[in-house]
Amino acid sequence: MVWLSRRWQLLLMLAPALLVFSVYLVYPVVYSVFYSFSDYNGVSKPKYVGATNYRAMTHDDVFWSSLRNTMVVLGVALVLLIPLAFLLAVLLSGPIKGAGALRALIFAPAIVAPILVGLIWVFILDPHIGLVNGFLSSLGFAGPQWIGGTSLTPLSVGLVYVWQTLGFVLTIFYAGLKMLPRDVMEASALDGASRWQQLRYVTVPMLQETFGICTVLVITGAFKVFELVYVLTGGGPVHLSDVLVSYMYYVTFRLQNYGYGMALAVVICLLGVVVSLAYLSFLRRRRRA
């Protein structure tokens, strides 16, 4: 290989990727961090203001409410998505006719653009024209304001996120289940373990790593939710339903308060990393204990 590794050849092979990657990914990250310490509106020259933008966040009610909403989305996803996907994966790895087709159908929402998923769910959740409230009112109940109200939107966003990601997480669990050694299952069955006991004491502990992967995926995914809020409510009323990324988008591109917007972006990014790492170290400590 040495003969084909002249310096110009190496440069030629590396240069295009290095160039695009450095200019369009690395430089922007540095730029964001840099401008998060400045007051910048795109017209006048950016002014260095130290940590002002970061301090401003602590007094910003909308920041806290969007943080809370993001946490609600994350909570809904962790509480519903992980157990549901796992149980479905167990169900669909059993001897059910057409299990493969069912898995593909449940997976389908994962390949649909999030923006389109949002639009579809407008017609399910909208208080006036939506399927859910239409159904409830035909039964004689007044349905709640799933989206656009002051309280339920983040829950609804969480539900839609669960709907979109269910098949995806299910498939990861399914792949994990397929890799479990059969003899352990047989042994526990011979020892007289009920199916529930098998699930609780054999399957779940053996799939710890898969649970870890799925949880980290759900955490990073929940911090990135943007399109769903964009179509479902646009953040309204008065930002009560904004999540972190949609609020950051609003500050940056509607208010054109670039410095503060970049500070928000940096904080969201760090939060995602910190929560994931905290979860991973929690896992590791529990495994050692």
Place this chain on the structure above:
Amino acid sequence: MTTSQVARSELFGTTEASPGSHFVKNSRRAGRGIWIATITAYLVTFVVMLPLLWILLLSFRSSDDILSRPFSVSNLTTQNYKTVVDTLNLMLMYRNTFILAVVSVVVGLVVSFMAAFALTRMVFRRRRRRLQKWLRYYFLAGLAVPVYILLFPVYRLDLTFHLFGTYAALILPYIAISIPFNILLLTGFLVEFPEELEQAAIIDGVGLFSLCTRVVLPLMRPVIATLLILNIIYVWNEFPFAVTLINKSSLTTLPLGVSQFQGVWSTDYGAEMAAAALVLVPQLVVFAVFQRQVIEGMTLGAVKG
């Protein structure tokens, strides 16, 4: 199953479920259990499918009808589809999205492959070995970068380079984002590439270009296919960059178009849903055809990433 296993399962009353099923069922309990499991599974799948079916149903109904009698299925009409085809340039959106997807995914894969090849197979002279390793980490660090932090800086970059109003405004960031994961998978495969093959080719006197295209690439088809699928799905559905970087209606992509449906028809719900169906259904059909590869690719992507 070996003979002894068959014998054992007969002895102890366990039966082999479908191949690969990891639960060993007790045959006496199994009968009813399987029924319950089957019904549950089909029910859940139906509930998951319901929103999509509902959209399709709405797309065949007039808006007045939707409002006055939400659950009626009489009076189905294709009028909505006519309205959409008359008012919306869907073909343009399909064309734009297709061009963006093909160019950015193909170019992204080519440059990623070149870099991955240099980082694993080529020889860095003298003490530069460490540089080779660090360069790989440099690319892989990109995996940790979320898209939203890039939106505004990329917007500024496109302004600086006068790229606004061109496909390149989107293609360049799409390529950049695809590079880290492409390199992760490609280098993972390339480090294990058999050296003998490579040496034989070099002794036969091939150059760098034909070594890559005629010897190495043909053996990498599965990895390339996985990356193609992942990247195309990403670009096809991408919204945050599209809404930030597209300022001309002639460049509108499908996701950007979808975000404008509510504004275009406001209360003409039927038309809105017909438009949504015209974006959704082709995508689902393609998924149905390639579902095995898509599901495997996306799962692998998640687990490795």
